[in-house]
Amino acid sequence: MDDAEAGAGAEALRVALREEGERVGYMYARLDAERDAAERALRQGPLSGGGGGLQAQLEKSVATDEAARTLSRLLGVEHGLCFGRIDHRPDRPGEPSDTFYIGRIGLRDEDREPLLIDWRAAAARPFYTATPSSPGSLARRRHLHTRRREVVRVDDEVFDLDGLAEDARRSVVGEAALLATLRRGRTGRMSDVVATIQQEQDEVIRSGLHGVLVVQGGPGTGKTVAALHRAAYLLYTHRDVLERRGILIVGPNPTFLRYIEQVLPGLGETDVVLTTVGDLYPGVRATVHDVPDVAVVKGDHRMAELIEAAVRDHERAPEDGLSVPLDDLILHVDADACAHAQRTARSLRAPHNVQRRVFVHEMLEALATDRAEQYERMIEEPLEALIADSGGVPGWLKELNEDAEETPLLDEADMKLAKAELWQLPPVRKAIDELWPELTPQALLTELFADRDALARLGATAGFSPSETGLLYREPGEADWTVEDVPLLDEAAEWLGHDDPAERARQRAAAARRAEEERYAAEVIQMTEGWWTSLLDASDIADRHHDDGPHRTTAQRAAADRRWAYGHVIVDEAQELSEMAWRTVMRRVPTRSITVVGDTAQTGSPAGARGWGDMLDRYVPGRWREQRLMVNYRTPAAIMDVAADVLASVDPSQTPPAPVRDDGPPPRAVRADPGALPGLVAEEFAAIATGRDGEGRLAVISSLARHAAVRAALPEAPAGATPEALDAPVVVLTAEESKGLEFDAVIVVDPAGITTERPRGGHDLYVAVTRATRRLTVVHDGDLPASLARLSS
C-alpha cells in the first residue's frame, strides 16, 4: 500500500467514525427522550380518566406497570446501545440500498421511522447469519464499537469482494469484533454477547419455541450465553404466552446463577425464574449433595416406584378389621368393610391425602352403623327375651318389629350427625389416622429413611437390592434435605396431594369472587375501548382489580407455586440432572417446550446423563432435536491441547471443541505443595492484572483432599460456591463448584486427587482445566496423571 492509499484509508475511517458517531449520538438522544417520557408516565400515571371507578383504576395499574417495564428496559441498554449495521445489496445496480442499524432495543425517530432494529427482530437476523460464503442479500456488515456514547472503532466485512477465505465450520464471523470481546478481562459476571453472536449460536437462539431442543457443546462453546439469549429472544417473539406463563432456568448451583443473572435484565427481560434443582421444591433450599453412592440411588427412576409404594403402605385395611374402644362399647368394622373403604377411596383417581377424605367418610359410616346396631341390640335383646318368656308375640309388637327391620337405623341426617360426632372423638380419629394418615412429603420421607425394614421391603417391590436401599437409611432428624432429596420430595408431593379443608373453602370462595370479577371485567371491556384493553384480557383485568396486596409478577407467582406450568424451561449444565430430577423438571412444563443445554463429556454426577436419549426418550421418545456447538470461545488453543488429552483419557469418542483463541502463554505444571500457593497466586495475578483493563480474576481449583490445605494457604480468598466468591479477585473452588464458571487464570491443585477421588474424576479434571480464558498452572506434589503428560515436558 502506498502513502496515498494509506492516507485515503485513514480518511475513509475518519469519515466513517464521524458519520456513525452522529448517527449513534442521535440514537442516544432518542433514548433519552423515551426515558424522560417513561419517567413522566411513571410519575403521573395515565393522562386520561381519573376518579375511582374500575376503569380509572385499571388504567392506572396498567400504565404504571408498562411505564416501569419500559423504563427498566431503557435503562438497561445504555452500554453498547447500537453495535451493528447491515447494508443490503441494492435490487439493481445504482439503486439505493436498505441499511439497518442493529441494537439492544428497537428505536424510532421523530417521524416514527425505524432508527434502530432490536437484535431479536427478524430484520436483524442477517447480521448474525451472513457468512462470506453465504452472505444472503448483504453487501456489508459493520460492527460498531462504542465507549460510553462515542463510536471508537468500526470493523467492516464486505461480502461482495472475492477471495475471502472461509473454513466452513470453524470460520468465525466478525473475527476482529469477536476477538476484541473475548480478550476483555473477566468480571465475575457473565455479560451479554448480542454484538458478536455467531451463526451456529444464532440457530440455537432462534430455534422454534415448541418441542425439546438439546444444545450439546464442549466447554466454552457459548452454550450458556446462547441459552440466555434464547430466553430473551423467546420472550420477545412469544411475548403473549411467555409473559403469562414465564420461563424457568435451572442451573447447577447458586453461584452459577448469580454469575448469569445479570445477563437477562441486561437484555431487558424480567419474567424469568432462575433456580437450581435444590430450590425447585418451594419451602426447601438444599445446597449440600449426598455422597456419590447415595446420589446414584436417589437419582434412579425406580425411586418413583419406591415412593409410591411408601405412600400405599400408609393406606391400610387391617386383616382383623378395626376395633375402637369407646366408653362401654367396642366399635368394630370388619375386614371386608375396611377393604371396601380402601377400595372405594382408591377408586377416586386422586392423591393419597385427597383419597383419605373418602376413606375417613367410609370408615365413620361403618363405625356409626355399628354403634347404632349395638344400641339397637341392647334394646332388642331384652325385648325378645320378654316376648319369649311371655309365651307368644302380640300382633302389634310383631308388626312394629318388622317395620323397624325395613327402615335403616340411621337416616341421612342422623348419619351426618353421628359421623361428625365420632370424628370429634380422639380414639376414633387416632384409629383411622393409623390406617390412612394425612402425610406431608417431608414426614413421609423422614419416616421412610429412618425405617430399615420398610426400606428393604418397599425397595424390593421397586426392584432395588437391600444394599441399595440400605444406603438410603438415616437417623430421624439426622441431616438437612440434600439436593438429591428435592426431586424425591416433589415426587412424594405428587402422590400425596394436599387436602386442607380451610384451604378448600378459601379456594371455593376465591373462585366465586374471581368469576364475578371476570364477569364484571368482561363487561368493562365491552363498554370501553381504552388503549389498555388490547393489552389485557378479562382475567388480567380481574387480577388487577382484585386488591389482595400488591400485584405480583409472573416470576414471583411461579417461583412460589410447585404446580406452576411454565411456558418454557431451560436447563443448563443439564448433564448433571438425575432421572428423578428430570421428572421434577418435566412436571413444570407439561407442554414439553424445553431447551436442554449441556455437555455429556463434562458429566460429574454419577447419577447424571451419559447420553441425552437416556434422559429424554422417556418423555419425548425420538422427538427431541439436537444442535451442536463446536467452537470454543473461552480457552486458548494451548490449554485446549491439554484438555483434549484429558478428554481422550476418559472418553475417546468425544471431540473437544476447536478453540478460536491462540493467545496467552503455554500452560505449565509446577511441582510444589499448597504452601507455595501464595507465591504462585501473586505471580499469576501480576500477569493477568497487567492487561488492558487492569483487572483479572483467578480461581484455585483443588481436589477435595487438598481443599483444607489450600484454604489455609490462602486465608484471604473466599471458598466454595458462594455469591461473594464471584466478586473476589481470587477464589478457592472444587472442580464440581467450578462448573459453568470462567476465570482469567486458573491454578489446578492436585490433579491426581481430582481424577481419582470421585467416580467420574477424569471428567472433573476436564472441567477444571477448561475454566481458564488466559493462563493455566497445574500444581502437583506427586506424579502428574498420565493425561497431563504433555505438561511434564
Ligand SMILES: Nc1ncnc2c1ncn2[C@@H]1O[C@H](COP(=O)(O)OP(=O)(O)OP(=O)(O)O)[C@@H](O)[C@H]1O
Ligand atoms: N458469540 C460470542 N461472542 C463473544 N463471546 C462469546 C460468544 N460466545 C461465547 N462467548 C464467551 O465465551 C465464554 C464461554 O461461554 P459459555 O460460558 O456460555 O460457554 P459454555 O458452553 O456454557 O461453557 P461450559 O460448558 O464450560 O460451561 C463466555 O465468556 C462467553 O461470553
